[in-house]
Amino acid sequence: MIIFDDVWFSYNPDQYVLRNLCLQLKPGQIIGLMGENGAGKTTLVKHINGLLKPTQGAVFVDGVNTRETSTAQLARQVGFVFQNADHQLFADTLQAEIAFALRNLDFSKAEIEQRVTRYLERFELTRYQDQSPFLLSGGERKRLALASVLCVEPKILILDEPTQAQDALQKQKLLDFMETFRSPDHILLLVTHDMEFAIRAVDRLLILSKGQLIADGSPRQILNNPSIFERARLLPPQLTQFAHQLAEYIPQFPTDITTLPEAVDAVNQLLRSRR
Amino acid sequence: MAAIFEAFRFKQKDTFMHRLDPRTTFFMAVVFSIVGMLFLEIIPLLLILLTMIPFIFLARSVRQWSKSLRGLALLAGFILTINTFFLTFSFAVSTVLRLVVLMTAFSLFFLTVHPDDFALALIKMRVPYEFAFAFSMAVRYVPTIATETETIRDAQMSRGLELERGNILQRVRNYIPILIPIIVSSIRRALQVAESLESRAFGSTTNRTSLYELKLRKRDYALMVVSTLILVFALYITFIIRIQAPWFLPDWFFWHFPL
Ligand SMILES: Nc1ncnc2c1ncn2[C@@H]1O[C@H](COP(=O)(O)OP(=O)(O)OP(=O)(O)O)[C@@H](O)[C@H]1O
Ligand SMILES: [Mg+2]
Numbered sequence: 001m002i003i004f005d006d007v008w009f010s011y012n013p014d015q016y017v018l019r020n021l022c023l024q025l026k027p028g029q030i031i032g033l034m035g036e037n038g039a040g041k042t043t044l045v046k047h048i049n050g051l052l053k054p055t056q057g058a059v060f061v062d063g064v065n066t067r068e069t070s071t072a073q074l075a076r077q078v079g080f081v082f083q084n085a086d087h088q089l090f091a092d093t094l095q096a097e098i099a100f101a102l103r104n105l106d107f108s109k110a111e112i113e114q115r116v117t118r119y120l121e122r123f124e125l126t127r128y129q130d131q132s133p134f135l136l137s138g139g140e141r142k143r144l145a146l147a148s149v150l151c152v153e154p155k156i157l158i159l160d161e162p163t164q165a166q167d168a169l170q171k172q173k174l175l176d177f178m179e180t181f182r183s184p185d186h187i188l189l190l191v192t193h194d195m196e197f198a199i200r201a202v203d204r205l206l207i208l209s210k211g212q213l214i215a216d217g218s219p220r221q222i223l224n225n226p227s228i229f230e231r232a233r234l235l236p237p238q239l240t241q242f243a244h245q246l247a248e249y250i251p252q253f254p255t256d257i258t259t260l261p262e263a264v265d266a267v268n269q270l271l272r273s274r275r
Numbered sequence: 276m277a278a279i280f281e282a283f284r285f286k287q288k289d290t291f292m293h294r295l296d297p298r299t300t301f302f303m304a305v306v307f308s309i310v311g312m313l314f315l316e317i318i319p320l321l322l323i324l325l326t327m328i329p330f331i332f333l334a335r336s337v338r339q340w341s342k343s344l345r346g347l348a349l350l351a352g353f354i355l356t357i358n359t360f361f362l363t364f365s366f367a368v369s370t371v372l373r374l375v376v377l378m379t380a381f382s383l384f385f386l387t388v389h390p391d392d393f394a395l396a397l398i399k400m401r402v403p404y405e406f407a408f409a410f411s412m413a414v415r416y417v418p419t420i421a422t423e424t425e426t427i428r429d430a431q432m433s434r435g436l437e438l439e440r441g442n443i444l445q446r447v448r449n450y451i452p453i454l455i456p457i458i459v460s461s462i463r464r465a466l467q468v469a470e471s472l473e474s475r476a477f478g479s480t481t482n483r484t485s486l487y488e489l490k491l492r493k494r495d496y497a498l499m500v501v502s503t504l505i506l507v508f509a510l511y512i513t514f515i516i517r518i519q520a521p522w523f524l525p526d527w528f529f530w531h532f533p534l
Binding site: 046049051070071072075076078079080082084086087088089090091100101104105134148149152 | 423426427429430431432433434435436437451452453455456459460463
């Protein structure tokens with residue numbers, strides 16, 4: 001469980017980047033965090049593993065105040081995959097890259113070896129294990145970055161814009177991975193600008209705008225509130241836009257459509273009722 | 276560690292030092308660095324440092340300078356340990372002082388000269404435009420790299436990296452996971468910038484003109500003369516007096532710690 005208790009944060013004294021933030025994130029959920037550029041999303045998630053400490057208020061991770069612990073300590077529970085894999089990869093080989101976090105956290109030699117093999121396999125990187133991470137393709141580097149954080153088996157995982165520059169197949173793979181991460185004691189927090197992706201992936205959506213939480217609910221609840229979209233400079237998924245525009249002509253057409261099967265269903269019913 | 280960059284980040288201010296011609300500031304930085312390299316005795320190095328400090332005050336940049344000195348602490352600590360271990364404590368101290376002198380000389384330059392003005396100055400000194408441009412680009416990217424360094428540090432700390440862990444050698448090694456991504460991404464960026472420059476026809480004309488012209492004023496000449504005198508004096512002491520008649524030098528010149 002992660003608790004933000006009236007958190008205020010500023011990088012320099014004259015302006016707050018996070019304001020009056022109260023939040024509880026419960027295990028068992030995949031949570032999306034969206035908002036305009038500069039809304040403070042990255043700033044918010046950096047509070048969860050103690051990279052930033054609140055200027056006012058407090059953040060608790062599993063009951064521990066982040067002020068009373070260190071990022072290295074929190075790294076056992078909180079995995080954080082940064083937006084750009086190149087900011088993270090440095091080792092001579094893929095094996096060493098994955099072992100890095102495990103070594104920092106004083107895992108035993110046997111355990112390290114076992115996990116390195118397991119995670120290379122899981123992310124389909126085994127055949128490159130002795131190569132340099134810099135020879136991998138962009139998508140592979142991203143996978144390696146993910147593997148090198150996940151090998152610690154954190155209970156909380158933060159992904160900062162993981163879909164950027166990924167093709168449709170990679171997005172689908174990421175989605176599959178996120179589903180496998182889901183478990184009653186895991187929390188996954190996804191920061192993204194990709195509405196279509198968020199809607200497919202998350203149970204709960206948080207919308208941040210100018211440092212304040214302006215919406216919190218299921219994707220469906222939020223999609224039904226167009227004023228939020230304008231404030232956070234978000235576009236609803238195309239299917240939802242389509243439903244809204246169609247409803248102007250055909251008032252009984254449902255507007256809370258987010259996925260393709262729902263849209264097909266609604267259109268089908270409409271056609272049948274007309275026949 | 277990123278604090279070291281503070282000393283080289285230009286800040287627009289209206290001070291005596293900022294109004295000087297970039298060539299003057301460059302000349303002074305070079306003179307002070309050469310003089311710093313000439314001596315390895317503690318007291319002369321301290322004197323050189325003392326001569327430079329008024330200029331830092333004139334540039335109203337004391338805070339940036341002292342911040343970067345603190346950033347240098349780790350490296351200084353490393354030099355002190357290694358040199359004391361293998362050589363003597365006095366030698367270690369003077370090496371650190373020399374480093375501080377060099378850093379101060381160049382931070383004085385970078386803090387007060389706009390990168391574009393420096394490029395202009397280089398062209399005036401008949402440096403080919405491409406080189407001058409490359410230099411101003413390099414300076415321009417310092418803040419970008421500083422920000423990037425912070426992101427990289429955050430990313431590695433999220434993977435459990437503790438910079439303060441271990442003995443001094445270990446601590447220096449702790450920086451490897453930060454340094455390598457910086458170097459790699461800087462090289463990547465350099466290649467991208469080069470392509471983007473070429474696609475915008477960089478270097479297609481040979482005769483470039485510039486919007487602003489540089490002009491040397493009286494105070495520039497005055498400072499250059501003073502710097503030249505300092506340089507000549509320092510060269511005279513090291514190459515003539517110290518070699519041919521070291522007994523003329525006062526005792527304090529050679530003062531060192533008893534170990
Ligand atoms: N290290 C820093 N120092 C000072 N200001 C910062 C720093 N990092 C971010 N900011 C400022 O804080 C605000 C929030 O930034 P943040 O990176 O959290 O936004 P974001 O929601 O992640 O945006 P994006 O969608 O562009 O990633 C911005 O106005 C930004 O300029
Ligand atoms: Mg961000």
